[in-house]
Amino acid sequence: MTKRIHAKHKIDRRLGENIWGRPKSPQNKREYGPGEHGQRRxxxxxxxxxxxxxxxxxxxxxxxxxxxxxxxxxxxxxxxxxxxxxxxxxxxERRLDAAVYRAKFVPTVFAARQFISHGHVKVNGRRVTIPSYRLKEGDVIEVRDKSKDLGMVLEAAQSSERDVPDYVDVDHGKMVATFTRVPTLSDxxxxxxxxxxxxxxxxxx
Structure with missing residues (x-):
């Protein structure tokens, strides 16, 4: 279960930016902060x-x-x-939850944590349930066979909302990704x- 119990997109409104670039962010409609004082300059x-x-x-x-x-x-x-x-x-970016999100196995970073915690992910053939697990170059991340047909997984893989960066090599047909290198900020x-x-x-x- 995710630790965050409040509306996730309040982060967007409080900071004044759509930090995940999602079309459903309320920041796209209301470019001011939450609460009664949100519209103050x-x-x-x-x-x-x-x-x-x-x-x-x-x-x-x-x-x-x-x-x-x-x-x-x-x-x-x-x-x-x-x-x-x-x-x-x-x-x-070496965190497993970040890599699962980058590979487009799930739609959000919040879903990535839950997806891993529930045992849907393997690293180098072994099931890993720790979202903060640190990847090394060459590590292979795989969605477990019984989880590959989940609606969330299929929808995320087909989404055009974001692209997979070049430091994660993905085969969405097999639901397998390789963490090829540690990225820099510009990557x-x-x-x-x-x-x-x-x-x-x-x-x-």
Whole structure:
């Protein structure tokens, strides 16, 4: 069961962007925030406000990541060699739930978590029920045979709403995908601009 019990698209309205690029987002109809004060003109954000917003947007995009988990991913990225922003994105995209979503086996990142938790996914031939499972280059992700004909899976695979990125090689006929490489920020098909550099600044204050 998903941890998020409130309307998912309130994230869109609060941030003022359709962060998943979905046609059903209320942000497409009401370009103002939720609540009685939502239509007030927004003031200019401080540096801290911009950093916080960038963090909320990136964290919210991946669905059900808790603050504790997200901060731990940042700390791990900061310990690795190279650009911390790029490392952060790479670690997020290596999550199994992110890869299942990228492969278009499910329609949303929220559905990906539930799909994995319910035992519908195998990695390298073994069933994995941990959405945060970290993939390595060359890992093969497969929808279990009994789950391949689920309506949600078939609908997601045929959807033209989004494309599969080139770091995930997918065969929708067999419902098998290979995580070919760790992507950089420019590789990831975010519908809106993500600013991981501001997330780094937020946590390194």
């Amino acid at each position: 927004r003031g200019k954000l401080s540096d801290y406000g911009q950093q916080l917003r960038a963090k909320q947007k990136l964290k919210g995009y991946y669905g059900n990541i808790t603050e504790k988990q997200f901060k731990a991913i940042y700390h791990e990225a900061s310990r690795q060699k190279g650009d911390t922003s790029e490392r952060l994105i790479g670690l997020l 990831v098909p975010y519908p809106v601009m993500m600013e991981p550099n501001l997330v780094i600044e937020f946590y390194s204050r």
